[in-house]
Amino acid sequence: MTSGIVFNISRYAIHDGPGIRTTVFLQGCPLSCWWCHNPESMAREPQLSLRAGRCIACGLCVEACPAHAISLSDDGPATDATLCRQCFGCAGVCPADAREVVGRSMTVGEVMEEVTKDTSFYDESGGGVTFSGGEPLMQPAFLLELLEACGGQDIHRTVDTCGYASRAILLRVAEKAELFLYDLKHMDPAIHEKFTGVSNEPILENLRALSCRNVAIRIRFPLIPGVNDDRKNVESLGAFLQGLHRVFSVDILPYHDVARSKYKRFGFPYRLGQVQAPDPARLSEIAAALRGYGLCVTVGGDNKDERTNSQAQTIQP
Ligand code: SF4
Ligand code: SF4
Known part of the structure:
Protein backbone atom coordinates (compact mmCIF):
# COMPACT_ATOMS: atom_id res chain seq x y z
CA MET A 1 0.00 0.00 0.00
CA THR A 2 1.29 3.48 -0.85
CA SER A 3 2.61 5.58 1.99
CA GLY A 4 3.35 9.28 2.36
CA ILE A 5 4.50 11.84 4.91
CA VAL A 6 1.71 13.36 6.99
CA PHE A 7 2.44 16.09 9.51
CA ASN A 8 -0.99 16.46 11.09
CA ILE A 9 -4.51 15.11 11.03
CA SER A 10 -7.06 17.54 12.40
CA ARG A 11 -10.56 16.32 13.30
CA TYR A 12 -13.71 18.45 13.55
CA ALA A 13 -12.36 21.11 11.17
CA ILE A 14 -15.02 23.59 10.04
CA HIS A 15 -13.08 25.99 7.80
CA ASP A 16 -11.62 23.58 5.26
CA GLY A 17 -14.72 22.89 3.18
CA PRO A 18 -18.40 22.18 3.83
CA GLY A 19 -19.64 20.68 7.09
CA ILE A 20 -17.54 18.96 9.71
CA ARG A 21 -14.33 17.62 8.25
CA THR A 22 -11.11 15.83 8.97
CA THR A 23 -8.15 17.67 7.46
CA VAL A 24 -5.12 15.60 6.51
CA PHE A 25 -1.97 17.72 6.19
CA LEU A 26 0.63 16.34 3.79
CA GLN A 27 4.28 17.28 4.14
CA GLY A 28 6.15 19.32 1.52
CA CYS A 29 5.38 22.48 -0.43
CA PRO A 30 6.97 24.07 -3.53
CA LEU A 31 6.17 27.56 -2.17
CA SER A 32 7.69 29.34 0.81
CA CYS A 33 5.12 32.07 1.58
CA TRP A 34 6.29 34.65 4.09
CA TRP A 35 3.01 34.32 6.04
CA CYS A 36 2.72 30.50 5.91
CA HIS A 37 0.85 29.10 8.93
CA ASN A 38 2.57 25.74 8.62
CA PRO A 39 6.26 26.52 8.07
CA GLU A 40 7.13 23.00 9.27
CA SER A 41 5.37 21.68 6.16
CA MET A 42 7.60 23.35 3.57
CA ALA A 43 10.37 20.72 3.58
CA ARG A 44 9.58 17.29 2.17
CA GLU A 45 10.94 15.55 5.26
CA PRO A 46 9.78 15.49 8.90
CA GLY A 103 5.74 14.54 10.28
CA ARG A 104 5.66 10.78 9.91
CA SER A 105 5.24 8.16 7.27
CA MET A 106 1.71 6.74 7.09
CA THR A 107 0.11 4.24 4.75
CA VAL A 108 -3.17 4.96 3.00
CA GLY A 109 -4.76 2.39 5.31
CA GLU A 110 -3.49 4.17 8.43
CA VAL A 111 -4.85 7.51 7.24
CA MET A 112 -8.19 5.93 6.34
CA GLU A 113 -8.39 4.37 9.79
CA GLU A 114 -8.22 7.89 11.24
CA VAL A 115 -10.57 9.64 8.85
CA THR A 116 -13.30 7.01 8.99
CA LYS A 117 -13.67 7.53 12.74
CA ASP A 118 -15.94 10.50 12.00
CA THR A 119 -18.07 9.31 9.12
CA SER A 120 -21.26 9.84 11.12
CA PHE A 121 -20.30 13.53 11.60
CA TYR A 122 -19.62 13.87 7.87
CA ASP A 123 -23.00 12.33 7.05
CA GLU A 124 -24.92 14.56 9.44
CA SER A 125 -23.15 17.82 8.57
CA GLY A 126 -22.50 17.35 4.86
CA GLY A 127 -18.79 17.23 5.64
CA GLY A 128 -15.94 14.96 4.62
CA VAL A 129 -12.17 14.92 4.29
CA THR A 130 -9.87 17.73 3.17
CA PHE A 131 -6.35 17.10 1.96
CA SER A 132 -4.14 20.08 2.72
CA GLY A 133 -0.52 20.74 3.53
CA GLY A 134 2.06 21.76 2.71
CA GLU A 135 0.92 21.07 -0.80
CA PRO A 136 -0.95 17.76 -1.19
CA LEU A 137 -0.14 17.59 -4.92
CA MET A 138 3.53 17.15 -3.97
CA GLN A 139 2.70 13.51 -3.06
CA PRO A 140 0.52 12.58 -6.05
CA ALA A 141 0.46 8.78 -5.79
CA PHE A 142 -0.39 8.95 -2.09
CA LEU A 143 -3.02 11.63 -2.62
CA LEU A 144 -4.68 9.82 -5.53
CA GLU A 145 -4.91 6.60 -3.54
CA LEU A 146 -6.36 8.43 -0.55
CA LEU A 147 -8.94 10.16 -2.73
CA GLU A 148 -9.90 6.84 -4.26
CA ALA A 149 -10.25 5.23 -0.84
CA CYS A 150 -12.47 8.09 0.39
CA GLY A 151 -14.54 7.92 -2.80
CA GLY A 152 -15.02 4.21 -2.24
CA GLN A 153 -16.63 5.02 1.10
CA ASP A 154 -18.71 7.87 -0.30
CA ILE A 155 -16.79 10.48 1.71
CA HIS A 156 -16.83 14.03 0.27
CA ARG A 157 -13.31 14.99 -0.87
CA THR A 158 -11.77 18.45 -0.85
CA VAL A 159 -8.24 19.32 -2.00
CA ASP A 160 -6.67 22.51 -0.64
CA THR A 161 -3.94 23.52 -3.10
CA CYS A 162 -1.63 26.37 -4.04
CA GLY A 163 -2.00 25.22 -7.66
CA TYR A 164 1.75 25.02 -8.32
CA ALA A 165 1.93 21.50 -9.72
CA SER A 166 2.09 19.47 -12.90
CA ARG A 167 -1.05 20.10 -14.97
CA ALA A 168 -1.44 16.37 -15.65
CA ILE A 169 -1.42 15.55 -11.93
CA LEU A 170 -3.82 18.37 -11.08
CA LEU A 171 -6.34 17.18 -13.66
CA ARG A 172 -6.05 13.56 -12.53
CA VAL A 173 -6.73 14.68 -8.97
CA ALA A 174 -9.70 16.70 -10.22
CA GLU A 175 -11.33 13.47 -11.40
CA LYS A 176 -11.31 12.15 -7.83
CA ALA A 177 -12.32 15.22 -5.82
CA GLU A 178 -15.59 17.06 -5.33
CA LEU A 179 -14.12 20.44 -4.34
CA PHE A 180 -10.88 22.39 -4.68
CA LEU A 181 -9.86 25.19 -2.35
CA TYR A 182 -7.49 27.06 -4.66
CA ASP A 183 -5.15 29.74 -3.32
CA LEU A 184 -4.39 32.90 -5.27
CA LYS A 185 -1.87 35.05 -3.45
CA HIS A 186 -0.82 37.75 -5.93
CA MET A 187 -1.54 38.54 -9.58
CA ASP A 188 1.86 40.08 -10.37
CA PRO A 189 4.42 37.34 -11.23
CA ALA A 190 7.43 39.23 -9.82
CA ILE A 191 5.73 40.17 -6.54
CA HIS A 192 4.34 36.64 -6.26
CA GLU A 193 7.85 35.27 -6.66
CA LYS A 194 9.26 37.67 -4.07
CA PHE A 195 6.81 36.58 -1.36
CA THR A 196 6.33 32.89 -2.23
CA GLY A 197 9.54 31.87 -4.00
CA VAL A 198 7.84 30.99 -7.31
CA SER A 199 6.10 32.73 -10.23
CA ASN A 200 2.29 32.67 -10.34
CA GLU A 201 2.15 31.83 -14.06
CA PRO A 202 1.71 28.03 -13.73
CA ILE A 203 -0.81 28.62 -10.93
CA LEU A 204 -2.99 30.87 -13.06
CA GLU A 205 -2.73 28.60 -16.11
CA ASN A 206 -3.61 25.56 -14.01
CA LEU A 207 -6.67 27.35 -12.64
CA ARG A 208 -7.71 28.22 -16.18
CA ALA A 209 -7.51 24.52 -17.11
CA LEU A 210 -9.25 23.39 -13.92
CA SER A 211 -12.09 25.83 -14.44
CA CYS A 212 -13.07 23.85 -17.57
CA ARG A 213 -13.46 20.63 -15.55
CA ASN A 214 -16.49 19.39 -13.73
CA VAL A 215 -15.25 20.03 -10.18
CA ALA A 216 -16.30 22.72 -7.71
CA ILE A 217 -13.67 25.36 -6.93
CA ARG A 218 -13.49 28.01 -4.26
CA ILE A 219 -10.76 30.60 -4.51
CA ARG A 220 -8.89 31.45 -1.32
CA PHE A 221 -7.32 34.89 -1.18
CA PRO A 222 -5.08 35.34 1.88
CA LEU A 223 -5.17 39.09 2.42
CA ILE A 224 -1.83 40.43 3.65
CA PRO A 225 -1.70 44.20 4.31
CA GLY A 226 1.09 45.84 2.33
CA VAL A 227 1.59 42.75 0.17
CA ASN A 228 -1.57 42.10 -1.87
CA ASP A 229 -4.32 44.41 -0.57
CA ASP A 230 -3.71 47.23 -3.05
CA ARG A 231 -6.36 48.28 -5.55
CA LYS A 232 -4.36 47.18 -8.59
CA ASN A 233 -3.97 43.63 -7.32
CA VAL A 234 -7.60 43.32 -6.21
CA GLU A 235 -8.86 44.58 -9.57
CA SER A 236 -6.49 42.30 -11.42
CA LEU A 237 -7.72 39.31 -9.36
CA GLY A 238 -11.37 40.19 -10.00
CA ALA A 239 -10.83 40.63 -13.74
CA PHE A 240 -8.89 37.36 -14.03
CA LEU A 241 -11.59 35.36 -12.24
CA GLN A 242 -14.37 37.05 -14.20
CA GLY A 243 -12.65 36.01 -17.44
CA LEU A 244 -12.54 32.31 -16.56
CA HIS A 245 -14.90 29.62 -17.77
CA ARG A 246 -16.93 29.86 -14.57
CA VAL A 247 -17.81 32.49 -11.99
CA PHE A 248 -16.17 31.57 -8.71
CA SER A 249 -16.73 32.05 -5.03
CA VAL A 250 -13.88 33.80 -3.24
CA ASP A 251 -12.98 33.42 0.43
CA ILE A 252 -10.91 36.33 1.71
CA LEU A 253 -8.68 35.06 4.50
CA PRO A 254 -7.51 38.06 6.56
CA TYR A 255 -3.91 37.88 7.75
CA HIS A 256 -3.16 37.12 11.39
CA ASP A 257 0.15 36.25 12.96
CA VAL A 258 -0.79 33.37 15.29
CA ALA A 259 1.80 31.20 13.55
CA ARG A 260 4.65 33.49 14.57
CA SER A 261 5.57 31.34 17.59
CA LYS A 262 5.71 28.27 15.36
CA TYR A 263 8.59 29.81 13.42
CA LYS A 264 10.54 30.04 16.65
CA ARG A 265 9.77 26.41 17.51
CA PHE A 266 11.23 25.24 14.21
CA GLY A 267 14.08 27.74 14.11
CA PHE A 268 12.84 29.59 10.99
CA PRO A 269 12.98 33.40 10.60
CA TYR A 270 9.57 35.16 10.45
CA ARG A 271 10.04 37.43 7.46
CA LEU A 272 6.80 39.40 7.56
CA GLY A 273 7.87 41.64 10.44
CA GLN A 274 5.18 43.52 12.32
CA VAL A 275 2.36 43.41 9.76
CA GLN A 276 -1.01 43.88 11.47
CA ALA A 277 -4.35 42.22 10.70
CA PRO A 278 -6.27 44.08 7.96
CA ASP A 279 -8.55 46.92 8.90
CA PRO A 280 -12.25 45.75 8.79
CA ALA A 281 -13.22 48.74 6.66
CA ARG A 282 -10.55 47.87 4.07
CA LEU A 283 -11.72 44.24 4.11
CA SER A 284 -15.26 45.36 3.33
CA GLU A 285 -14.02 47.56 0.48
CA ILE A 286 -12.05 44.69 -1.04
CA ALA A 287 -15.00 42.30 -0.70
CA ALA A 288 -17.26 44.85 -2.39
CA ALA A 289 -14.73 45.42 -5.17
CA LEU A 290 -14.56 41.68 -5.90
CA ARG A 291 -18.36 41.37 -5.82
CA GLY A 292 -18.34 44.00 -8.54
CA TYR A 293 -16.84 41.33 -10.82
CA GLY A 294 -19.82 39.03 -10.24
CA LEU A 295 -18.04 36.93 -7.63
CA CYS A 296 -19.65 35.51 -4.48
CA VAL A 297 -17.35 36.69 -1.66
CA THR A 298 -17.03 35.64 1.97
CA VAL A 299 -14.62 37.04 4.54
CA GLY A 300 -12.80 35.11 7.24
CA GLY A 301 -13.50 31.52 6.26
CA ASP A 302 -17.24 31.70 6.89
CA ASN A 303 -18.23 28.63 4.90
CA LYS A 304 -21.88 28.42 5.89
CA ASP A 305 -22.93 28.66 2.28
CA GLU A 306 -20.04 26.62 0.94
CA ARG A 307 -21.97 23.75 -0.62
CA THR A 308 -24.64 26.05 -1.96
CA ASN A 309 -22.01 28.25 -3.53
CA SER A 310 -20.16 25.29 -4.97
CA GLN A 311 -23.30 24.05 -6.65
CA ALA A 312 -24.24 27.55 -7.76
CA GLN A 313 -21.11 28.12 -9.83
CA THR A 314 -22.35 29.10 -13.23
CA ILE A 315 -20.89 27.79 -16.44
CA GLN A 316 -20.33 30.61 -18.89
CA PRO A 317 -20.94 29.88 -22.55
S1 SF4 B 1 19.96 18.26 17.14
FE1 SF4 B 1 21.39 16.51 17.08
S2 SF4 B 1 20.24 14.75 17.85
FE2 SF4 B 1 18.75 16.37 17.35
S3 SF4 B 1 18.11 15.92 15.27
FE3 SF4 B 1 19.83 17.37 15.11
S4 SF4 B 1 21.64 16.10 14.90
FE4 SF4 B 1 20.01 14.75 15.63
S1 SF4 C 1 17.58 19.39 28.06
FE1 SF4 C 1 15.46 20.03 27.68
S2 SF4 C 1 15.20 19.69 25.48
FE2 SF4 C 1 17.03 18.51 26.12
S3 SF4 C 1 16.25 16.45 26.59
FE3 SF4 C 1 16.25 17.62 28.53
S4 SF4 C 1 14.18 18.46 28.62
FE4 SF4 C 1 14.48 17.82 26.51
Whole structure:
Protein backbone atom coordinates (compact mmCIF):
# COMPACT_ATOMS: atom_id res chain seq x y z
CA MET A 1 0.00 0.00 0.00
CA THR A 2 1.29 3.48 -0.85
CA SER A 3 2.61 5.58 1.99
CA GLY A 4 3.35 9.28 2.36
CA ILE A 5 4.50 11.84 4.91
CA VAL A 6 1.71 13.36 6.99
CA PHE A 7 2.44 16.09 9.51
CA ASN A 8 -0.99 16.46 11.09
CA ILE A 9 -4.51 15.11 11.03
CA SER A 10 -7.06 17.54 12.40
CA ARG A 11 -10.56 16.32 13.30
CA TYR A 12 -13.71 18.45 13.55
CA ALA A 13 -12.36 21.11 11.17
CA ILE A 14 -15.02 23.59 10.04
CA HIS A 15 -13.08 25.99 7.80
CA ASP A 16 -11.62 23.58 5.26
CA GLY A 17 -14.72 22.89 3.18
CA PRO A 18 -18.40 22.18 3.83
CA GLY A 19 -19.64 20.68 7.09
CA ILE A 20 -17.54 18.96 9.71
CA ARG A 21 -14.33 17.62 8.25
CA THR A 22 -11.11 15.83 8.97
CA THR A 23 -8.15 17.67 7.46
CA VAL A 24 -5.12 15.60 6.51
CA PHE A 25 -1.97 17.72 6.19
CA LEU A 26 0.63 16.34 3.79
CA GLN A 27 4.28 17.28 4.14
CA GLY A 28 6.15 19.32 1.52
CA CYS A 29 5.38 22.48 -0.43
CA PRO A 30 6.97 24.07 -3.53
CA LEU A 31 6.17 27.56 -2.17
CA SER A 32 7.69 29.34 0.81
CA CYS A 33 5.12 32.07 1.58
CA TRP A 34 6.29 34.65 4.09
CA TRP A 35 3.01 34.32 6.04
CA CYS A 36 2.72 30.50 5.91
CA HIS A 37 0.85 29.10 8.93
CA ASN A 38 2.57 25.74 8.62
CA PRO A 39 6.26 26.52 8.07
CA GLU A 40 7.13 23.00 9.27
CA SER A 41 5.37 21.68 6.16
CA MET A 42 7.60 23.35 3.57
CA ALA A 43 10.37 20.72 3.58
CA ARG A 44 9.58 17.29 2.17
CA GLU A 45 10.94 15.55 5.26
CA PRO A 46 9.78 15.49 8.90
CA GLN A 47 11.05 18.39 11.01
CA LEU A 48 12.40 18.84 14.53
CA SER A 49 10.26 20.99 16.82
CA LEU A 50 11.63 22.56 20.01
CA ARG A 51 9.29 23.95 22.67
CA ALA A 52 11.85 25.61 24.92
CA GLY A 53 9.26 26.37 27.60
CA ARG A 54 8.84 22.66 28.33
CA CYS A 55 12.57 22.01 28.81
CA ILE A 56 13.64 20.76 32.26
CA ALA A 57 17.35 21.21 31.46
CA CYS A 58 18.19 17.53 31.96
CA GLY A 59 20.94 17.65 29.32
CA LEU A 60 20.01 14.28 27.77
CA CYS A 61 19.65 15.75 24.30
CA VAL A 62 23.14 17.30 24.51
CA GLU A 63 24.61 13.88 25.27
CA ALA A 64 22.54 12.15 22.55
CA CYS A 65 23.36 14.54 19.72
CA PRO A 66 26.03 13.04 17.43
CA ALA A 67 26.55 16.40 15.71
CA HIS A 68 27.19 18.46 18.87
CA ALA A 69 24.45 20.78 17.64
CA ILE A 70 22.71 21.35 20.99
CA SER A 71 23.65 23.78 23.74
CA LEU A 72 22.01 24.59 27.07
CA SER A 73 22.22 27.99 28.68
CA ASP A 74 20.21 30.21 31.01
CA ASP A 75 18.10 31.09 27.97
CA GLY A 76 17.15 27.42 27.57
CA PRO A 77 18.07 24.79 24.97
CA ALA A 78 19.18 25.77 21.50
CA THR A 79 19.89 23.81 18.32
CA ASP A 80 22.44 24.94 15.76
CA ALA A 81 20.57 24.27 12.51
CA THR A 82 23.80 24.41 10.51
CA LEU A 83 25.14 21.39 12.44
CA CYS A 84 21.91 19.40 12.89
CA ARG A 85 21.70 16.23 10.76
CA GLN A 86 17.98 15.70 11.36
CA CYS A 87 18.60 12.29 12.95
CA PHE A 88 15.97 13.02 15.64
CA GLY A 89 17.93 11.19 18.32
CA CYS A 90 17.38 14.12 20.67
CA ALA A 91 13.58 13.84 20.35
CA GLY A 92 13.79 10.18 21.29
CA VAL A 93 15.50 10.89 24.62
CA CYS A 94 13.70 14.08 25.68
CA PRO A 95 11.63 13.24 28.79
CA ALA A 96 9.63 16.48 28.67
CA ASP A 97 8.41 16.36 25.06
CA ALA A 98 10.25 19.63 24.51
CA ARG A 99 11.80 18.05 21.42
CA GLU A 100 9.43 16.38 19.00
CA VAL A 101 9.46 15.16 15.43
CA VAL A 102 6.69 16.64 13.31
CA GLY A 103 5.74 14.54 10.28
CA ARG A 104 5.66 10.78 9.91
CA SER A 105 5.24 8.16 7.27
CA MET A 106 1.71 6.74 7.09
CA THR A 107 0.11 4.24 4.75
CA VAL A 108 -3.17 4.96 3.00
CA GLY A 109 -4.76 2.39 5.31
CA GLU A 110 -3.49 4.17 8.43
CA VAL A 111 -4.85 7.51 7.24
CA MET A 112 -8.19 5.93 6.34
CA GLU A 113 -8.39 4.37 9.79
CA GLU A 114 -8.22 7.89 11.24
CA VAL A 115 -10.57 9.64 8.85
CA THR A 116 -13.30 7.01 8.99
CA LYS A 117 -13.67 7.53 12.74
CA ASP A 118 -15.94 10.50 12.00
CA THR A 119 -18.07 9.31 9.12
CA SER A 120 -21.26 9.84 11.12
CA PHE A 121 -20.30 13.53 11.60
CA TYR A 122 -19.62 13.87 7.87
CA ASP A 123 -23.00 12.33 7.05
CA GLU A 124 -24.92 14.56 9.44
CA SER A 125 -23.15 17.82 8.57
CA GLY A 126 -22.50 17.35 4.86
CA GLY A 127 -18.79 17.23 5.64
CA GLY A 128 -15.94 14.96 4.62
CA VAL A 129 -12.17 14.92 4.29
CA THR A 130 -9.87 17.73 3.17
CA PHE A 131 -6.35 17.10 1.96
CA SER A 132 -4.14 20.08 2.72
CA GLY A 133 -0.52 20.74 3.53
CA GLY A 134 2.06 21.76 2.71
CA GLU A 135 0.92 21.07 -0.80
CA PRO A 136 -0.95 17.76 -1.19
CA LEU A 137 -0.14 17.59 -4.92
CA MET A 138 3.53 17.15 -3.97
CA GLN A 139 2.70 13.51 -3.06
CA PRO A 140 0.52 12.58 -6.05
CA ALA A 141 0.46 8.78 -5.79
CA PHE A 142 -0.39 8.95 -2.09
CA LEU A 143 -3.02 11.63 -2.62
CA LEU A 144 -4.68 9.82 -5.53
CA GLU A 145 -4.91 6.60 -3.54
CA LEU A 146 -6.36 8.43 -0.55
CA LEU A 147 -8.94 10.16 -2.73
CA GLU A 148 -9.90 6.84 -4.26
CA ALA A 149 -10.25 5.23 -0.84
CA CYS A 150 -12.47 8.09 0.39
CA GLY A 151 -14.54 7.92 -2.80
CA GLY A 152 -15.02 4.21 -2.24
CA GLN A 153 -16.63 5.02 1.10
CA ASP A 154 -18.71 7.87 -0.30
CA ILE A 155 -16.79 10.48 1.71
CA HIS A 156 -16.83 14.03 0.27
CA ARG A 157 -13.31 14.99 -0.87
CA THR A 158 -11.77 18.45 -0.85
CA VAL A 159 -8.24 19.32 -2.00
CA ASP A 160 -6.67 22.51 -0.64
CA THR A 161 -3.94 23.52 -3.10
CA CYS A 162 -1.63 26.37 -4.04
CA GLY A 163 -2.00 25.22 -7.66
CA TYR A 164 1.75 25.02 -8.32
CA ALA A 165 1.93 21.50 -9.72
CA SER A 166 2.09 19.47 -12.90
CA ARG A 167 -1.05 20.10 -14.97
CA ALA A 168 -1.44 16.37 -15.65
CA ILE A 169 -1.42 15.55 -11.93
CA LEU A 170 -3.82 18.37 -11.08
CA LEU A 171 -6.34 17.18 -13.66
CA ARG A 172 -6.05 13.56 -12.53
CA VAL A 173 -6.73 14.68 -8.97
CA ALA A 174 -9.70 16.70 -10.22
CA GLU A 175 -11.33 13.47 -11.40
CA LYS A 176 -11.31 12.15 -7.83
CA ALA A 177 -12.32 15.22 -5.82
CA GLU A 178 -15.59 17.06 -5.33
CA LEU A 179 -14.12 20.44 -4.34
CA PHE A 180 -10.88 22.39 -4.68
CA LEU A 181 -9.86 25.19 -2.35
CA TYR A 182 -7.49 27.06 -4.66
CA ASP A 183 -5.15 29.74 -3.32
CA LEU A 184 -4.39 32.90 -5.27
CA LYS A 185 -1.87 35.05 -3.45
CA HIS A 186 -0.82 37.75 -5.93
CA MET A 187 -1.54 38.54 -9.58
CA ASP A 188 1.86 40.08 -10.37
CA PRO A 189 4.42 37.34 -11.23
CA ALA A 190 7.43 39.23 -9.82
CA ILE A 191 5.73 40.17 -6.54
CA HIS A 192 4.34 36.64 -6.26
CA GLU A 193 7.85 35.27 -6.66
CA LYS A 194 9.26 37.67 -4.07
CA PHE A 195 6.81 36.58 -1.36
CA THR A 196 6.33 32.89 -2.23
CA GLY A 197 9.54 31.87 -4.00
CA VAL A 198 7.84 30.99 -7.31
CA SER A 199 6.10 32.73 -10.23
CA ASN A 200 2.29 32.67 -10.34
CA GLU A 201 2.15 31.83 -14.06
CA PRO A 202 1.71 28.03 -13.73
CA ILE A 203 -0.81 28.62 -10.93
CA LEU A 204 -2.99 30.87 -13.06
CA GLU A 205 -2.73 28.60 -16.11
CA ASN A 206 -3.61 25.56 -14.01
CA LEU A 207 -6.67 27.35 -12.64
CA ARG A 208 -7.71 28.22 -16.18
CA ALA A 209 -7.51 24.52 -17.11
CA LEU A 210 -9.25 23.39 -13.92
CA SER A 211 -12.09 25.83 -14.44
CA CYS A 212 -13.07 23.85 -17.57
CA ARG A 213 -13.46 20.63 -15.55
CA ASN A 214 -16.49 19.39 -13.73
CA VAL A 215 -15.25 20.03 -10.18
CA ALA A 216 -16.30 22.72 -7.71
CA ILE A 217 -13.67 25.36 -6.93
CA ARG A 218 -13.49 28.01 -4.26
CA ILE A 219 -10.76 30.60 -4.51
CA ARG A 220 -8.89 31.45 -1.32
CA PHE A 221 -7.32 34.89 -1.18
CA PRO A 222 -5.08 35.34 1.88
CA LEU A 223 -5.17 39.09 2.42
CA ILE A 224 -1.83 40.43 3.65
CA PRO A 225 -1.70 44.20 4.31
CA GLY A 226 1.09 45.84 2.33
CA VAL A 227 1.59 42.75 0.17
CA ASN A 228 -1.57 42.10 -1.87
CA ASP A 229 -4.32 44.41 -0.57
CA ASP A 230 -3.71 47.23 -3.05
CA ARG A 231 -6.36 48.28 -5.55
CA LYS A 232 -4.36 47.18 -8.59
CA ASN A 233 -3.97 43.63 -7.32
CA VAL A 234 -7.60 43.32 -6.21
CA GLU A 235 -8.86 44.58 -9.57
CA SER A 236 -6.49 42.30 -11.42
CA LEU A 237 -7.72 39.31 -9.36
CA GLY A 238 -11.37 40.19 -10.00
CA ALA A 239 -10.83 40.63 -13.74
CA PHE A 240 -8.89 37.36 -14.03
CA LEU A 241 -11.59 35.36 -12.24
CA GLN A 242 -14.37 37.05 -14.20
CA GLY A 243 -12.65 36.01 -17.44
CA LEU A 244 -12.54 32.31 -16.56
CA HIS A 245 -14.90 29.62 -17.77
CA ARG A 246 -16.93 29.86 -14.57
CA VAL A 247 -17.81 32.49 -11.99
CA PHE A 248 -16.17 31.57 -8.71
CA SER A 249 -16.73 32.05 -5.03
CA VAL A 250 -13.88 33.80 -3.24
CA ASP A 251 -12.98 33.42 0.43
CA ILE A 252 -10.91 36.33 1.71
CA LEU A 253 -8.68 35.06 4.50
CA PRO A 254 -7.51 38.06 6.56
CA TYR A 255 -3.91 37.88 7.75
CA HIS A 256 -3.16 37.12 11.39
CA ASP A 257 0.15 36.25 12.96
CA VAL A 258 -0.79 33.37 15.29
CA ALA A 259 1.80 31.20 13.55
CA ARG A 260 4.65 33.49 14.57
CA SER A 261 5.57 31.34 17.59
CA LYS A 262 5.71 28.27 15.36
CA TYR A 263 8.59 29.81 13.42
CA LYS A 264 10.54 30.04 16.65
CA ARG A 265 9.77 26.41 17.51
CA PHE A 266 11.23 25.24 14.21
CA GLY A 267 14.08 27.74 14.11
CA PHE A 268 12.84 29.59 10.99
CA PRO A 269 12.98 33.40 10.60
CA TYR A 270 9.57 35.16 10.45
CA ARG A 271 10.04 37.43 7.46
CA LEU A 272 6.80 39.40 7.56
CA GLY A 273 7.87 41.64 10.44
CA GLN A 274 5.18 43.52 12.32
CA VAL A 275 2.36 43.41 9.76
CA GLN A 276 -1.01 43.88 11.47
CA ALA A 277 -4.35 42.22 10.70
CA PRO A 278 -6.27 44.08 7.96
CA ASP A 279 -8.55 46.92 8.90
CA PRO A 280 -12.25 45.75 8.79
CA ALA A 281 -13.22 48.74 6.66
CA ARG A 282 -10.55 47.87 4.07
CA LEU A 283 -11.72 44.24 4.11
CA SER A 284 -15.26 45.36 3.33
CA GLU A 285 -14.02 47.56 0.48
CA ILE A 286 -12.05 44.69 -1.04
CA ALA A 287 -15.00 42.30 -0.70
CA ALA A 288 -17.26 44.85 -2.39
CA ALA A 289 -14.73 45.42 -5.17
CA LEU A 290 -14.56 41.68 -5.90
CA ARG A 291 -18.36 41.37 -5.82
CA GLY A 292 -18.34 44.00 -8.54
CA TYR A 293 -16.84 41.33 -10.82
CA GLY A 294 -19.82 39.03 -10.24
CA LEU A 295 -18.04 36.93 -7.63
CA CYS A 296 -19.65 35.51 -4.48
CA VAL A 297 -17.35 36.69 -1.66
CA THR A 298 -17.03 35.64 1.97
CA VAL A 299 -14.62 37.04 4.54
CA GLY A 300 -12.80 35.11 7.24
CA GLY A 301 -13.50 31.52 6.26
CA ASP A 302 -17.24 31.70 6.89
CA ASN A 303 -18.23 28.63 4.90
CA LYS A 304 -21.88 28.42 5.89
CA ASP A 305 -22.93 28.66 2.28
CA GLU A 306 -20.04 26.62 0.94
CA ARG A 307 -21.97 23.75 -0.62
CA THR A 308 -24.64 26.05 -1.96
CA ASN A 309 -22.01 28.25 -3.53
CA SER A 310 -20.16 25.29 -4.97
CA GLN A 311 -23.30 24.05 -6.65
CA ALA A 312 -24.24 27.55 -7.76
CA GLN A 313 -21.11 28.12 -9.83
CA THR A 314 -22.35 29.10 -13.23
CA ILE A 315 -20.89 27.79 -16.44
CA GLN A 316 -20.33 30.61 -18.89
CA PRO A 317 -20.94 29.88 -22.55
S1 SF4 B 1 18.11 15.92 15.27
FE1 SF4 B 1 20.01 14.75 15.63
S2 SF4 B 1 21.64 16.10 14.90
FE2 SF4 B 1 19.83 17.37 15.11
S3 SF4 B 1 19.96 18.26 17.14
FE3 SF4 B 1 18.75 16.37 17.35
S4 SF4 B 1 20.24 14.75 17.85
FE4 SF4 B 1 21.39 16.51 17.08
S1 SF4 C 1 16.25 16.45 26.59
FE1 SF4 C 1 14.48 17.82 26.51
S2 SF4 C 1 14.18 18.46 28.62
FE2 SF4 C 1 16.25 17.62 28.53
S3 SF4 C 1 17.58 19.39 28.06
FE3 SF4 C 1 17.03 18.51 26.12
S4 SF4 C 1 15.20 19.69 25.48
FE4 SF4 C 1 15.46 20.03 27.68
